[in-house]
Amino acid sequence: MAEAVAGRRPGLDRARVLAWAREYGVYVSVLALLLFNVVFTPNFVDPGNFRTQLVQVAPIVIVALGMALVIGTEGIDLSVGSVMALAASMVVLYLGYGPVPAVLVALAAGAATGAVGGALVAYVGVQPIVATLALLVGVRGLANVLVPQLKEISNPGLLALGSGSVAGVPYVVLIAAALTAVMAFVVRRTTFGRRIVAIGGNRTASELSGLPVKRLLLAVYVISGTLAAGAGVLATARLQAGDPTSLGLFMELSAITAVVIGGTPLSGGRIRVLGTVMGALLMQLLQATLIKHDLPQSWAQIVQAAIILAAVYAAGNRGAR
Amino acid sequence: MGAADAEIPVLEADGVSKRFPGVLALDEVSFALRPGEVHALVGENGAGKSTLIKVFTGAHRPDGGRVLVEGRPVAFGSPLEARRAGISAVHQEVGLVPDMSVARNLLLGREPRTRLGLIDLPRLHAEAERTLAELGVRADVRAPLRTLGVGTRQMVALARAVSVRARVVIMDEPTSSLEPREVETLFGVVRELRDRGISTVYVSHRLDELYQLCDRVTVLRDGRVAHTGPLAELDRLRLISLMLGRDVAEVRAGGVTRFSGEHAAAAEQPVLEARGLTRRHVLNGVSVSVRPGEVVGLGGLLGAGRSETAKAIVGALPLDEGEVTVAGTTLRRRRPVGAAIRAGVSLLPEDRKAEGIVPGLSVRENIALAALPRLARAGLVSEARIDALVETFMRRLRIKASSPHQRVDELSGGNQQKVLLARWLAMNPRILLLDEPTRGIDVGAKAEVQALVDELARDGLGVLLISSDLEELVEGSDRVVVLRDGTVAGQLGGGEVTEDRIMAVIAGDGAGDPSGEERHG
Numbered sequence: 001m002a003e004a005v006a007g008r009r010p011g012l013d014r015a016r017v018l019a020w021a022r023e024y025g026v027y028v029s030v031l032a033l034l035l036f037n038v039v040f041t042p043n044f045v046d047p048g049n050f051r052t053q054l055v056q057v058a059p060i061v062i063v064a065l066g067m068a069l070v071i072g073t074e075g076i077d078l079s080v081g082s083v084m085a086l087a088a089s090m091v092v093l094y095l096g097y098g099p100v101p102a103v104l105v106a107l108a109a110g111a112a113t114g115a116v117g118g119a120l121v122a123y124v125g126v127q128p129i130v131a132t133l134a135l136l137v138g139v140r141g142l143a144n145v146l147v148p149q150l151k152e153i154s155n156p157g158l159l160a161l162g163s164g165s166v167a168g169v170p171y172v173v174l175i176a177a178a179l180t181a182v183m184a185f186v187v188r189r190t191t192f193g194r195r196i197v198a199i200g201g202n203r204t205a206s207e208l209s210g211l212p213v214k215r216l217l218l219a220v221y222v223i224s225g226t227l228a229a230g231a232g233v234l235a236t237a238r239l240q241a242g243d244p245t246s247l248g249l250f251m252e253l254s255a256i257t258a259v260v261i262g263g264t265p266l267s268g269g270r271i272r273v274l275g276t277v278m279g280a281l282l283m284q285l286l287q288a289t290l291i292k293h294d295l296p297q298s299w300a301q302i303v304q305a306a307i308i309l310a311a312v313y314a315a316g317n318r319g320a321r
Numbered sequence: 322m323g324a325a326d327a328e329i330p331v332l333e334a335d336g337v338s339k340r341f342p343g344v345l346a347l348d349e350v351s352f353a354l355r356p357g358e359v360h361a362l363v364g365e366n367g368a369g370k371s372t373l374i375k376v377f378t379g380a381h382r383p384d385g386g387r388v389l390v391e392g393r394p395v396a397f398g399s400p401l402e403a404r405r406a407g408i409s410a411v412h413q414e415v416g417l418v419p420d421m422s423v424a425r426n427l428l429l430g431r432e433p434r435t436r437l438g439l440i441d442l443p444r445l446h447a448e449a450e451r452t453l454a455e456l457g458v459r460a461d462v463r464a465p466l467r468t469l470g471v472g473t474r475q476m477v478a479l480a481r482a483v484s485v486r487a488r489v490v491i492m493d494e495p496t497s498s499l500e501p502r503e504v505e506t507l508f509g510v511v512r513e514l515r516d517r518g519i520s521t522v523y524v525s526h527r528l529d530e531l532y533q534l535c536d537r538v539t540v541l542r543d544g545r546v547a548h549t550g551p552l553a554e555l556d557r558l559r560l561i562s563l564m565l566g567r568d569v570a571e572v573r574a575g576g577v578t579r580f581s582g583e584h585a586a587a588a589e590q591p592v593l594e595a596r597g598l599t600r601r602h603v604l605n606g607v608s609v610s611v612r613p614g615e616v617v618g619l620g621g622l623l624g625a626g627r628s629e630t631a632k633a634i635v636g637a638l639p640l641d642e643g644e645v646t647v648a649g650t651t652l653r654r655r656r657p658v659g660a661a662i663r664a665g666v667s668l669l670p671e672d673r674k675a676e677g678i679v680p681g682l683s684v685r686e687n688i689a690l691a692a693l694p695r696l697a698r699a700g701l702v703s704e705a706r707i708d709a710l711v712e713t714f715m716r717r718l719r720i721k722a723s724s725p726h727q728r729v730d731e732l733s734g735g736n737q738q739k740v741l742l743a744r745w746l747a748m749n750p751r752i753l754l755l756d757e758p759t760r761g762i763d764v765g766a767k768a769e770v771q772a773l774v775d776e777l778a779r780d781g782l783g784v785l786l787i788s789s790d791l792e793e794l795v796e797g798s799d800r801v802v803v804l805r806d807g808t809v810a811g812q813l814g815g816g817e818v819t820e821d822r823i824m825a826v827i828a829g830d831g832a833g834d835p836s837g838e839e840r841h842g
Contacts, residue, residue, distance in 0.1 A: 191693045192700060194702060201680060202678065205675075205677055208676055210659040269681040
C-alpha cells in the first residue's frame with residue numbers, strides 16, 4: 001500500500017542511522033582506526049609497516065571479492081580456504097613445468113572446485129552451505145593427499161610473484177587492487193553483475209524474467225573458486241612454501257566477515273565491493289593495532305566478534321519499517 | 322454522522338491524523354464502528370485505508386487525534402496490545418507460518434499446554450478442528466499450512482482472527498483469493514459474527530460484496546473522510562464517484578470497468594497455440610490459442626489449473642506432454658522461460674511479491690530486469706538507455722514513485738503491478754499472459770491496468786487474461802476458455818461471454834462447447 005512508504009515513525013531516526021551505519025560505518029571505522037594509530041602507535045606511519053599490512057590483507061581481499069558475489073546471490077562459499085590449499089598443492093606438483101603452467105593449473109583446480117559447488121547448488125538444488133561445506137572437507141583432504149607435507153619452493157619466477165614490487169608496491173597488493181577494480185566494474189556496470197544481484201533479491205522473479213539463473217549461479221561459484229585459488233597461489237609464493245595442511249585455514253570465516261561488515265547482507269540482493277575491501281582492512285587494522293599495543297590475539301577476536309554483531313544488527317534493521 | 326443512537330461505538334477514531342515524510346496519510350479522520358455492524362471501508366490506494374487499519378491494530382501510532390475502544394481512549398503500543406483489547410486483523414498478506422501445521426497456525430501463541438508446559442497436541446488438534454468446523458471449513462489440521470490452497474489458507478487466517486474472541490474483526494481484502502463457494506462461507510461467518518454482536522470493518526475492492534454484506538460505509542479519499550453513512554442509501558455509481566472523486570456522469574461514461582469490449586481479433590492465425598498441456602495431477606491436455614489483438618480469458622475456480630496453464634506456456638512449469646508454438650515456431654523447452662521471452666511471450670505472475678518484484682531493488686532496476694541484455698552492449702549496461710526506457714514507461718503507465726531510484730517495495734500494490742507490466746512491455750512482447758493483473762490493487766490502478774490491456778490488444782498484442790473477478794473476465798475478454806480440474810471445460814465466444822454462462826460451464830451444465838478449441842485450431 002502507498003501507506004507502506006510509510007513505516008516511518010518517530011523511530012525513523014534510528015532506522016536512518018542504522019542504514020547510514022550499514023552503508024558507511026565500515027569506512028568510518030577504518031578511518032578512525034587509522035587516525036588512532038597515527039596518533040597513538042609508534043612507528044605506525046612507516047611505509048614498511050603499511051606494506052606489511054597490505055600484503056597480509058591482500059589474499060583475504062581477493063577471496064572476499066568472490067565471496068561477496070556468492071553472498072550477493074543469497075549463497076555462501078565455505079570451500080575457499082580448502083581451495084587455497086588445493087592451489088598450493090597444485091603449485092608444488094606442477095612447478096616442474098615452470099611457474100606459468102603451475103599457476104594456471106592451480107587456477108583451473110580452483111575453478112573446477114567452484115564448478116562442482118556451483119553445479120550442486122544450481123542444478124542439483126543442494127543448499128550452498130551444505131554443498132560448500134562438503135567441499136571444505138573434501139578438497140582439504142585432496143590437497144593433503146596430493147602434497148602430504150610442507151614443501152619449500154625455490155623457483156625464482158614464482159617467488160617473485162610473492163615478494164616483487166613495482167615502485168615499492170608489492171605485486172600482491174597490485175593484483176588485489178586490480179581485482180577489486182574489475183569486480184566493482186562487473187557488479188556495477190555489467191549485465192552479469194546486475195543479474196546476480198537480482199537473483200539474490202528474488203530468485204523466482206529472476207527465473208520468470210528469463211534470467212539464466214542456473215548458469216549465473218554456476219558462474220558465481222566458479223569465480224569464487226578461481227579467486228580463492230589465486231589467493232592460494234599468492235600466499236604460497238609469499239610463504240616460499242606449499243603448505244596444504246594449514247594454508248587458508250579459517251579463510252572462509254575471514255572472507256565472510258569482510259563481506260558482511262562491508263555491507264553485503266547474507267540475505268543477498270546487494271553487493272558492496274569496496275565495502276568488502278574495507279571490511280577486510282578493518283579486521284587487519286584491528287588485529288595490528290591490538291598486537292602493537294601488546295594485547296593478545298584473543299582480544300582481537302573478541303573485538304571482531306563485536307564488530308560482526310554490529311554489522312549484522314545494522315543489516316538486520318533494514319527491513320524494520 | 323447522525324449517530325445519535327445512544328450506542329457507544331466499539332471502536333472509534335476521533336480526528337486521527339498520521340503523517341509520513343512528505344505525505345499526510347490521515348487528515349483528521351473520524352470513524353465510528355457500532356456494535357454488531359459490518360462497516361465497509363473503501364477508498365483508492367493512498368486514500369488511507371491501510372494506515373487507518375494500522376492505527377487501529379497498533380502498528381502505527383497516530384500523530385493527532387484519539388482512538389477509543391468502547392468510549393475509552395486507548396494508545397496501543399503494539400499489535401499485541403490491540404489484540405488484547407479485542408481488535409483482530411486479517412491482513413492482506415497473511416501472516417501465517419507456512420511450515421507449521423494448520424492447528425499450530427490457528428492457535429499460534431495460544432497453544433494449549435500440558436502440565437509440563439509442552440504443547441498439548443491432542444487438545445491442540447481437537448480445538449483447531451472445532452474452530453474450523455464452526456466456520457464450515459474443511460482441512461486437515463495436522464497438515465503443514467503450505468500444503469493447502471491459497472483460499473483455504475486465507476480461511477485459516479480468518480478462523481484465527483475469529484477464534485481469539487475478538488470484539489472487532491478487521492478484514493482487508495479477505496476474498497481476494499477465495500473461490501465463490503468460500504466467499505459464501507466467509508459471508509456466513511461474518512453474518513454469524515454480526516449476530517453475536519461482533520463488529521466487522523470490511524475492506525474490499527469488490528462492490529458486489531460490499532452491497533451484499535455491509536450495513537454502513539466510510540469512504541476515504543486522500544486521507545480524509547469523503548462520506549460516511551448507510552450503504553443502502555448509496556448507489557454504486559455514487560459510491561464509485563465518491564471513491565474516485567469524479568463526477569457521476571464521468572464514471573457513467575467510463576463504465577465500471579475500463580474495458581471497452583470488442584477487439585478486432587478477426588480471422589488472423591493464432592499467434593500463440595498451446596496444445597495438450599499435460600502435467601500429472603495439475604493439467605490434463607489443456608489447449609488454448611490466442612490471436613493477435615485478441616483477449617482470451619481463462620476462467621475457472623481456484624485450483625482449476627489457470628495459473629498452471631500460464632506457467633506451462635512460458636515454460637516455468639515442467640510438462641509431461643504438450644507443446645507451445647508462437648507464430649508457428651515450437652518453443653524449445655531446454656532453457657524454457659528465456660526461450661519463451663525471446664519468442665515474445667511474457668508472464669505477469671499471480672504472486673506479485675514472491676514471483677514478480679525484486680524487493681530490495683529500485684523501480685528502475687525492476688523495470689529493466691528482463692530487458693537488460695537489450696540495454697547492454699557486449700555485456701556492459703548502458704545507463705542512458707535504461708534511463709530512457711524507464712522514463713518512457715514510468716510516464717506511459719503513470720507509475721507513482723518519488724524517483725526511479727525508490728525501492729520498489731515501498732510502492733503501493735497498484736504501482737508495483739505497473740512496474741511489472743513495464744518490465745514486460747519493455748520486451749515488446751507479442752503475447753502477454755496476465756495472471757490476476759488487478760488483484761489487490763485499488764480501483765484507480767485497476768481501471769488503468771484494464772484500460773492498458775485494452776489498448777495493447779487494440780495495438781495487436783495477444784492477451785491471455787486470468788481473473789477470478791468474473792466481471793473483469795467478461796468485460797475484458799473476447800473469448801473465454803473455462804478450465805475445470807485441469808481440463809478445458811468449455812469455451813465461450815462473442816455474445817456467450819456472460820457471467821452466467823461462465824458459471825454454468827464451471828458448474829458443468831454443458832452450456833459451453835467442450836470441443837470449442839478445435840473450432841479455432
